[in-house]
Amino acid sequence: MMVRHSIKYYEAHAQTISLLIEEITSSDNNADIIQRLRANDPTFKLLQISGERNFFSDDHDFIIDEGDDDEGDDLGWLGYFVGNSSTLENLGIYNTPFLSANRLGDFIEGLSRNRSMQILHIGVDLGSACFRQMGDFFKNHNNLRELSFGDMDTMGVESARSIAFMLNQCERSNLRKICFEQSGASEEVLTEIVTAISTHSQLQVLNLGENNLGRDGSVALGKALKACDNPRLQKLVLCFNSIDDEGLRALVDGMQNCHSLTELDLEGNDLITADGFSSLSTLFQSEHCHLKHLDVSYMNMGDVGVVRTISTGLASLTSLEKLHFSGNSIGDDGARALGAELVNLRSLEDLNLGDNSIGDVGASALAAGLVNLRSLEDLNLGENSIGDDGARALAAGLKNLQSLETLNLSSNSIGSTGATAIGAGLKSLQSLKTLFLYSNSIGDGGSAALAAGLVNLHSLEKIYLGANSIGDLGVQALVEGGLVHCDNLQYLCLSSNVTITASGLSSMSTILQSERCSLTEISIWDIPFGDDGAVALADVLKGNKSMKQLRFDPDSARVTSVGWPAFSKLLCDTSSVNATYLSNHSLEAIGEWNNGSAPNGLKALLVLNKHEAEHVAIHKILNSHYDFDVEPFFEWKLKLLPLVISWFERVRTLVDENSWMSDGSVQNFQSRKLSAMYNFVRGMPLLAIDGYCSRNVAVLAPSRKRKIEQLVDES
Numbered sequence: 001m002m003v004r005h006s007i008k009y010y011e012a013h014a015q016t017i018s019l020l021i022e023e024i025t026s027s028d029n030n031a032d033i034i035q036r037l038r039a040n041d042p043t044f045k046l047l048q049i050s051g052e053r054n055f056f057s058d059d060h061d062f063i064i065d066e067g068d069d070d071e072g073d074d075l076g077w078l079g080y081f082v083g084n085s086s087t088l089e090n091l092g093i094y095n096t097p098f099l100s101a102n103r104l105g106d107f108i109e110g111l112s113r114n115r116s117m118q119i120l121h122i123g124v125d126l127g128s129a130c131f132r133q134m135g136d137f138f139k140n141h142n143n144l145r146e147l148s149f150g151d152m153d154t155m156g157v158e159s160a161r162s163i164a165f166m167l168n169q170c171e172r173s174n175l176r177k178i179c180f181e182q183s184g185a186s187e188e189v190l191t192e193i194v195t196a197i198s199t200h201s202q203l204q205v206l207n208l209g210e211n212n213l214g215r216d217g218s219v220a221l222g223k224a225l226k227a228c229d230n231p232r233l234q235k236l237v238l239c240f241n242s243i244d245d246e247g248l249r250a251l252v253d254g255m256q257n258c259h260s261l262t263e264l265d266l267e268g269n270d271l272i273t274a275d276g277f278s279s280l281s282t283l284f285q286s287e288h289c290h291l292k293h294l295d296v297s298y299m300n301m302g303d304v305g306v307v308r309t310i311s312t313g314l315a316s317l318t319s320l321e322k323l324h325f326s327g328n329s330i331g332d333d334g335a336r337a338l339g340a341e342l343v344n345l346r347s348l349e350d351l352n353l354g355d356n357s358i359g360d361v362g363a364s365a366l367a368a369g370l371v372n373l374r375s376l377e378d379l380n381l382g383e384n385s386i387g388d389d390g391a392r393a394l395a396a397g398l399k400n401l402q403s404l405e406t407l408n409l410s411s412n413s414i415g416s417t418g419a420t421a422i423g424a425g426l427k428s429l430q431s432l433k434t435l436f437l438y439s440n441s442i443g444d445g446g447s448a449a450l451a452a453g454l455v456n457l458h459s460l461e462k463i464y465l466g467a468n469s470i471g472d473l474g475v476q477a478l479v480e481g482g483l484v485h486c487d488n489l490q491y492l493c494l495s496s497n498v499t500i501t502a503s504g505l506s507s508m509s510t511i512l513q514s515e516r517c518s519l520t521e522i523s524i525w526d527i528p529f530g531d532d533g534a535v536a537l538a539d540v541l542k543g544n545k546s547m548k549q550l551r552f553d554p555d556s557a558r559v560t561s562v563g564w565p566a567f568s569k570l571l572c573d574t575s576s577v578n579a580t581y582l583s584n585h586s587l588e589a590i591g592e593w594n595n596g597s598a599p600n601g602l603k604a605l606l607v608l609n610k611h612e613a614e615h616v617a618i619h620k621i622l623n624s625h626y627d628f629d630v631e632p633f634f635e636w637k638l639k640l641l642p643l644v645i646s647w648f649e650r651v652r653t654l655v656d657e658n659s660w661m662s663d664g665s666v667q668n669f670q671s672r673k674l675s676a677m678y679n680f681v682r683g684m685p686l687l688a689i690d691g692y693c694s695r696n697v698a699v700l701a702p703s704r705k706r707k708i709e710q711l712v713d714e715s
Contacts, residue, residue, distance in 0.1 A: 079110025131162035153184030218247025225254030245276035281313030335362030342369030363390030391418030395425030419446030423453030447474035454482030472504030534563030
């Protein structure tokens, strides 16, 4: 059993361990960390204490393994040097199954002396005694800015009370953020902990998202917020916490005391009824409410009376910039009620009304309100029931949204007529960067009309057109009529348009072989384009230098051993040195996410392409051509020979500097250089002889020259 030591013990022995740090720790990595802390290494700002080393571990992880009690006093010395550190800023304590309370006590005693820490994460139940002991750290520390907890699902009430005690010691606290997000803490545990919030009036962010706050925890938090003296709370996250009407009323009572509150997240609290929403509306209308970001998604409002109640309150939030209202099944009546109040929300930049059962009537009502939102940057109406009539109404409203950057109309019922209207509305959206139209029914006709609206969208970066009954003609119309003009387009999704064939894929050459092409990824999942399609894709990608990822499912695409070689040839055409040089050196992914179904040779080429393109080209040439064909260069005669020699010298330097290029083929580097020079001389013997003789003799006898020619031919 390891004997506990006091700080005086460590101070007395600290000067004698400079050369023996390895002897007081259980691993080289732990010894290195203690050495860096002892030296106050200014680059060592993050320390993570964990019970096991894993794939993500690095040289910031102090590992406590089973049996360390017998091998070294790791934690005691760590605590001592952490306490002395003036550079450490971020500490994380994670799952440590082999830690005893005594050993943790040694560490915490040292930690209590630290004054440099700014961020502390506790990802494990340290136990009641240790949490209470940490009170000294909080009592004497005024530089800590962020405190977070995780993995508290097994924590008991005693530990929770000790955390509350610990937080109540912050007499000089400058804590700005406390986070319990997804901690797994029970309602009983959180009820104990949140009582301490009343002592942290300087707190700016409180995140309790995705826990089990429930009624009792909400009531306790509401009382704590109300008891705060001039609280500075700006952001409160309470999403998915099983809050009911009584809990919400208590929270509203507390939030009315938080005059600096600008962000409130209540998403997913679907136990709240009309009575609770009424109190929320009262908060919105209160004199000191200045909310800018509000999330009330998936709260099961449904009833139009509830929506009217909320909308009336929202009208008072004239500074609101972000409103997330998705998943509330408000329908057309709710959309009308909400749309009527949009005229008062002129500061809105982000409006999310997705998954709300809104149809054409509701969309038309919203469109009338949208014309007032000239600052709107993000509009989400996806996963509704909007058809062509609603699309026409929305298109008219879009014309005023000059600041719009993201438009989401996915998973609606928009056909070719609606797409035509949307296309016309897009023409004025010069700032648009992302367009979602996934899972509609725009077809080939709608694609052609939509393309006309894309011509002037030079800021467009991503477009999602999957599952839209688009065929070959639609692809051709989209590419040639619109997308080719989108100079900044980086992502194109055409997935699940099952009638696209090799012909449609071939039409993409217009954009992929354009010098202005900026596409980096194309998604064509669930399209059975077959081997012909694979060949077509490989063909249109020739010469392209921007593409990084071509995504599809090889099984549903029906690509076989006949189609895969086309991609291999695209990446490394070995027919000549020049063809290899002109191969594709940018694609890093073809097919599935991990290139899983691709042949091994193609996988290797895709991995190779992750390096710098010029270096990759050289590597492929050296690997594929053991005897360089110099005949194509004969027309330049010997003028090109110095350039060839210079190229080899440059390659030699690159090989030396890049270890990944050094393989068996590169070892024959010098012989290839000599071989190329020999082939030059062999191919042009007269020029070589003339050049040599011009330096050595004034006249060469014809008979002597013929003999030399004969010797060269015979060789």
